[in-house]
Amino acid sequence: MCTRAPASVISSDESTEPVWNLVDIVVDEAAAEVVSDFLWSHGVAAVEEREAGEATVLRTSTAIAATILRGLPGVLRVEDVGIPRSVADTWRRHARPSPVAEGLAIVPAWCRDEWPPADSVLVEPGDAFGAGNHPSTLLAARLLVRHASNGDTVYDMGCGTGVLAILAALRLGCRTRVWDVAPGCISVVEENVRLNGLDPDDVCWAPPGEAGTHAVVVANILAPVLREESGVLIGLCRPGGAIILSGMRSEQVRSVTESFGLPVIDSMREDGWAAIVLRRTESGAS
Numbered sequence: 704m705c706t707r708a709p710a711s712v713i714s715s716d717e718s719t720e721p722v723w724n725l726v727d728i729v730v731d732e733a734a735a736e737v738v739s740d741f742l743w744s745h746g747v748a749a750v751e752e753r754e755a756g757e758a759t760v761l762r763t764s765t766a767i768a769a770t771i772l773r774g775l776p777g778v779l780r781v782e783d784v785g786i787p788r789s790v791a792d793t794w795r796r797h798a799r800p801s802p803v804a805e806g807l808a809i810v811p812a813w814c815r816d817e818w819p820p821a822d823s824v825l826v827e828p829g830d831a832f833g834a835g836n837h838p839s840t841l842l843a844a845r846l847l848v849r850h851a852s853n854g855d856t857v858y859d860m861g862c863g864t865g866v867l868a869i870l871a872a873l874r875l876g877c878r879t880r881v882w883d884v885a886p887g888c889i890s891v892v893e894e895n896v897r898l899n900g901l902d903p904d905d906v907c908w909a910p911p912g913e914a915g916t917h918a919v920v921v922a923n924i925l926a927p928v929l930r931e932e933s934g935v936l937i938g939l940c941r942p943g944g945a946i947i948l949s950g951m952r953s954e955q956v957r958s959v960t961e962s963f964g965l966p967v968i969d970s971m972r973e974d975g976w977a978a979i980v981l982r983r984t985e986s987g988a989s
Contacts, residue, residue, distance in 0.1 A: 722785040726769065728761040734777020735759040740927045741775060801836045803844045807874060809835030809866055812898055824870045825898045829891040835866050842971045842978035843867055843923045843949035849969065850945045850980055851875050856917040858882075858909075858939050860932070861924035861950075865892035865906055871919075872905045880909040880917070916941040922948055923978075926955040930962040937963065940983040949978035 730738050732754075739750050742763050751762040758779060769781045800808040800818040810818045812827040826835045835841070844867060851857055853876035859868040862881035865888070871877040881892060889908055896906050920940040922929060929936075929948055940946050945968070951959055956977045960967060965987075969980035 722787050725762055725764060725784040725786055726772075727782045727784050728763070728772055729755065729758050729779045729782070730761060731777040731779065732757060732759050734775075735761065738772075738775055738777060740925060798836065801841055803841060803870070804848050807848070807870075809840070809844065809870070811835070824866060824873055826864050826866045826869075826895055827891070827898060828864055829887075829894065835864075838973040838976040839923050839949045839951075839978065840866065842973055842976060843921055843947055844870055845971060846947045846949075846969060846978055846980055847871055847919070847921055848875065850947065851877050851919045853877070855919055856880070857919045857921065858914055858917040860911065860920065860922045860936060860939065861928070862892060863888060863923070865895050867921055867923065868892075868906050869895055869899055869901065872901055873899050877919070879905065880907045880914050882908065882910050882914070911935050911939060914939060916944070918944045920944065920946045922946075922950070924950045926951045926959050929959050933959075933962045937965070937983060937987050942983055942985045944983045946981040946983060947978065948981065949976070951977050951979075953977045 728738060735752065739752065739761055742750050742761065753760050753762070762784065772778055772781045795811070795813060798811040798814060800810040800814055800823070802808045806822045808818050808823060810823040810825055812825045815823065815825060847857070847867060847870065851871050855875070855877045857868060857871040857877045857879045859865070859879065859881045862868055862883045865881050868879035868881045872879045892906060892908065893903070896903060917939055918941060920936055922932070922936055929950065936946055946963070946965065948959060953972055953975055956979060960979065963981055965981040965984060967979050968982045971978050
């Protein structure tokens with residue numbers, strides 16, 4: 704799942720343009736997926752992948768210490784990179800509202816005039832993943848609209864910007880809780896809650912161990928993390944509830960489904976990405 708690669712904004716003095724402080728990790732091509740999964744599991748907001756001859760370059764934020772990265776198998780070198788803020792933010796000029804369902808779209812906050820306010824869920828990505836236009840986010844949102852009802856409790860694990868939970872609270876009348884391994888997501892979620900006119904209590908930050916159980920659990924994270932956290936996600940869902948899983952490539956659906964051992968009741972695919980809905984059984988497995 705690739706998007707822009709954000710990081711902390713720094714400036715050496717008032718006359719210098721701020722830059723994104725990034726890191727390029729040059730890896731053996733065969734190690735790219737393993738290292739990428741390692742980065743996501745340690746809370747980076749984005750990973751950009753590009754080919755470099757027989758190697759692969761993974762660009763991300765500096766959340767992971769270079770000493771740890773250099774110790775990973777397949778990592779050839781780690782290089783600090785500074786990208787001017789004006790360059791890093793050029794993607795915003797191309798952002799557009801992303802329709803979810805009839806009369807509902809996820810809308811970048813700076814594009815709010817392009818979509819009716821009553822049909823919009825506004826999002827400001829900040830440093831977090833979840834601008835709302837990635838297929839995995841849209842698939843999760845569409846399945847959430849299908850399977851969440853007014854008054855349901857919804858838990859979004861790996862929430863990023865909080866856009867899925869905000870959609871559930873704002874447009875579906877749900878009570879929502881969120882969590883992400885990246886602590887910087889807290890302030891981004893708070894800003895998006897404010898942008899959408901919600902009360903702070905409508906979208907609460909709750910680590911999995913303190914969250915209780917919910918009618919709907921949604922996780923838009925990569926397949927290896929979905930498999931690793933299957934027990935946690937099942938435990939967050941009450942018997943009879945729905946678990947919405949997104950962030951998988953189509954060829955990864957079978958392995959993810961097998962790790963949960965629950966019946967699939969719905970699914971969607973788009974551009975090689977897939978999302979499924981599992982039914983939480985009384986025993987926690989089918």
